[in-house]
Amino acid sequence: xxxxxxxxxxxxxxxxxxxxxxxxxxxxxxxxxxxxxxxxxxxxxxxxxxxxxxxxxxxxxxxxxxxxxxxxxxxxxxxxxxxxxxxxxxxxxxxxxxxxxxxxxxxxxxxxxxxxxxxxxxxxxxxxxxxxxxxxxxxxxxxxxxxxxxxxxxxxxxxxxxxxxxxxxxxxxxxxxxxxxxxxxxxxxxxxxxxxxxxxxxxxxxxxxxxxxxxxxxxxxxxxxxxxxxxxxxxxxxxxxxxxxxxxxxxxxxxxxxxxxxxxxxxxxxxxxxxxxxxxxxxxxxxxxxxxxxxxxxxxxxxxxxxxx
Amino acid sequence: xxxxxxxxxxxxxxxxxxxxxxxxxxxxxxxxxxxxxxxxxxxxxxxxxxxxxxxxxxxxxxxxxxxxxxxxxxxxxxxxxxxxxxxxxxxxxxxxxxxxxxxxxxxxxxxxxxxxxxxxxxxxxxxxxxxxxxxxxxxxxxxxxxxxxxxxxxxxxxxxxxxxxxxxxxxxxxxxxxxxxxxxxxxxxxxxxxxxxxxxxxxxxxxxxxxxxxxxxxxxxxxxxxxxxxxxxxxxxxxxxxxxxxxxxxxxxxxxxxxxxxxxxxxxxxxxxxxxxxxxxxxxxxxxxxx
Numbered sequence: 364x365x366x367x368x369x370x371x372x373x374x375x376x377x378x379x380x381x382x383x384x385x386x387x388x389x390x391x392x393x394x395x396x397x398x399x400x401x402x403x404x405x406x407x408x409x410x411x412x413x414x415x416x417x418x419x420x421x422x423x424x425x426x427x428x429x430x431x432x433x434x435x436x437x438x439x440x441x442x443x444x445x446x447x448x449x450x451x452x453x454x455x456x457x458x459x460x461x462x463x464x465x466x467x468x469x470x471x472x473x474x475x476x477x478x479x480x481x482x483x484x485x486x487x488x489x490x491x492x493x494x495x496x497x498x499x500x501x502x503x504x505x506x507x508x509x510x511x512x513x514x515x516x517x518x519x520x521x522x523x524x525x526x527x528x529x530x531x532x533x534x535x536x537x538x539x540x541x542x543x544x545x546x547x548x549x550x551x552x553x554x555x556x557x558x559x560x561x562x563x564x565x566x567x568x569x570x571x572x573x574x575x576x577x578x579x580x581x582x583x584x585x586x587x588x589x590x591x592x593x594x595x596x597x598x599x600x601x602x603x604x605x606x607x608x609x610x611x612x613x614x615x616x617x618x619x620x621x622x623x624x625x626x627x628x629x630x631x632x633x634x635x636x637x638x639x640x641x642x643x644x645x646x647x648x649x650x651x652x653x654x655x656x657x658x659x660x661x662x663x664x665x666x667x668x669x670x671x672x
Numbered sequence: 673x674x675x676x677x678x679x680x681x682x683x684x685x686x687x688x689x690x691x692x693x694x695x696x697x698x699x700x701x702x703x704x705x706x707x708x709x710x711x712x713x714x715x716x717x718x719x720x721x722x723x724x725x726x727x728x729x730x731x732x733x734x735x736x737x738x739x740x741x742x743x744x745x746x747x748x749x750x751x752x753x754x755x756x757x758x759x760x761x762x763x764x765x766x767x768x769x770x771x772x773x774x775x776x777x778x779x780x781x782x783x784x785x786x787x788x789x790x791x792x793x794x795x796x797x798x799x800x801x802x803x804x805x806x807x808x809x810x811x812x813x814x815x816x817x818x819x820x821x822x823x824x825x826x827x828x829x830x831x832x833x834x835x836x837x838x839x840x841x842x843x844x845x846x847x848x849x850x851x852x853x854x855x856x857x858x859x860x861x862x863x864x865x866x867x868x869x870x871x872x873x874x875x876x877x878x879x880x881x882x883x884x885x886x887x888x889x890x891x892x893x894x895x896x897x898x899x900x901x902x903x904x905x906x907x908x909x910x911x912x913x914x915x916x917x918x919x920x921x922x923x924x925x926x927x928x929x930x931x932x933x934x935x936x937x938x939x940x941x942x943x944x945x946x947x948x949x950x951x952x953x954x955x956x957x958x959x960x961x962x963x
Contacts, residue, residue: 406763454944457951460705464902465947467895468940475937580895584770591767623778630771631753638760 365497372499380501382613387504388565389605391511393589394598395558398515400587401596402524403551404531405455406463409470410586413556415578416473417443417563419483422491422573432496436507436564443560444553451552455545458534470583477575488574491567504565511558516598518554527551531596592633594640599647604640676806677928678921683812683881685920686819690874691897692904692912693826694746694867700843700907701863703762707769708749709871710894711776716742716872717879717889718780724795731795735818735876739869746868747861755857773890780887788884796880815877822873823913826866830909835862843907892936899943905956914954918942 593604723734904911
């Protein structure tokens with residue numbers, strides 16, 4: 364089995380494979396932020412910090428303890444979620460931009476702390492030993508990404524997910540309906556940071572080298588752009604956004620030095636012409652039903668996203 | 673020692689305050705975190721440096737020209753990247769701002785390269801003045817003086833002029849102001865122009881202070897200035913000044929007592945602590961939640 368998977372991976376052109384794996388790594392990260400910002404409406408500008416916590420924890424688990432990678436992934440996710448809860452509990456009392464700047468501040472603090480700790484090898488960064496697993500890394504990354512997609516899809520339509528959406532739409536109304544705001548906010552933060560931790564662990568083992576400076580403000584912005592570009596709160600949108608923004612710099616490589624210039628201009632154009640994101644406001648269930656020959660209105664009526672955030 | 677560090681802190685802090693004012697004014701009017709503001713600050717430093725080193729202009733003339741340039745830049749950015757997004761999601765506008773910021777910093781990287789540029793040595797007449805046991809340079813005094821002058825001018829414009837009154841009205845209630853016959857678009861453009869001019873001045877002063885102008889100087893300075901604006905209470909002009917100076921002074925003292933490798937974390941740690949204790953910032957008004 365392992366040999367078969369290995370040969371399957373070997374048959375893909377390495378450059379394409381690398382882009383594909385990068386997309387697979389970005390998906391859990393973006394989905395995690397989508398739970399916090401897209402579903403619950405809490406703007407976080409520090410997602411990369413949780414990614415870095417996951418990355419460093421998993422690297423330490425591999426390097427020092429030699430944990431099997433599958434266990435390692437779950438452990439790093441849980442550990443990151445634990446820190447997420449510890450941070451989330453006090454700061455989720457804040458709303459809107461105050462919360463955003465607080466998460467940003469927290470992310471900068473995490474970065475500076477990692478740059479000064481011995482266990483993270485300070486500014487030199489950490490070399491990560493190969494993951495202890497029989498499954499080839501690219502396959503594992505995509506299995507995790509698909510599991511994350513399934514998990515968040517179910518989460519979104521569950522009772523819990525509807526409570527989160529209620530908080531996003533109107534906190535006061537949600538509270539009046541008996542939704543325990545602090546509890547749900549912290550839980551959504553825990554889920555989002557759990558996914559960020561897993562994404563960070565995948566990132567660390569795929570790249571096999573991590574440096575605290577790689578997880579700065581720009582990384583958080585990258586992840587946020589994926590979520591907003593695809594369409595806030597939309598899972599296909601988030602996956603699409605993760606794919607496009609990961610691949611875009613590669614596709615723009617032919618204009619090498621103008622790459623980031625074009626990337627910036629593209630972000631502005633996309634937002635100006637499609638402010639709700641590429642797939643925001645598209646009813647996928649309805650489209651699917653129509654494709655299957657059923658009437659669209661048999662599905663839940665499409666709720667128009669409000670643009671308060 | 674104490675006096676020396678205090679002056680260093682106030683000089684650094686007043687540049688933060690100059691940048692923070694742009695954030696706070698724009699936020700007060702259209703509730704947008706203008707992430708491109710740090711890049712305007714960077715552009716101001718580069719334009720000023722070019723004017724001084726290639727056109728041999730006097731530093732103050734260069735500063736006035738660079739402020740004018742950035743005023744236009746700020747207004748154009750608002751026109752292209754934010755105006756059409758005013759009615760849509762605030763996050764879309766935020767991403768658009770981030771796009772502008774990436775665009776401008778990579779443009780600067782392309783034009784000026786990755787290494788730090790500096791103002792020519794004789795750009796500013798440097799003297800050391802001894803007060804007690806502190807060495808204070810004329811540059812530091814000028815930074816504090818110029819910042820104070822600019823802030824007083826701003827306060828005058830906002831409080832005493834007609835357009836300032838319109839700005840205050842628009843930030844109080846956007847729709848009502850428009851109904852009262854205020855040309856909201858013009859007020860917003862004016863706000864961007866004012867904020868960008870202050871950022872350009874800040875950029876040149878920081879460029880002189882650290883003797884370095886780089887394409888990515890806008891990022892950290894912008895983040896810290898934004899932190900200063902939030903610390904003082906976002907939307908409040910005196911708050912931004914207070915927040916900036918406070919942040920600069922604590923940062924300098926933090927470094928002085930031996931936490932230099934934690935330099936960038938100090939500002940944010942204070943920010944997080946203040947927000948947890950007083951969620952609307954030091955001088956921010958309590959926002960009434962309405963049903």
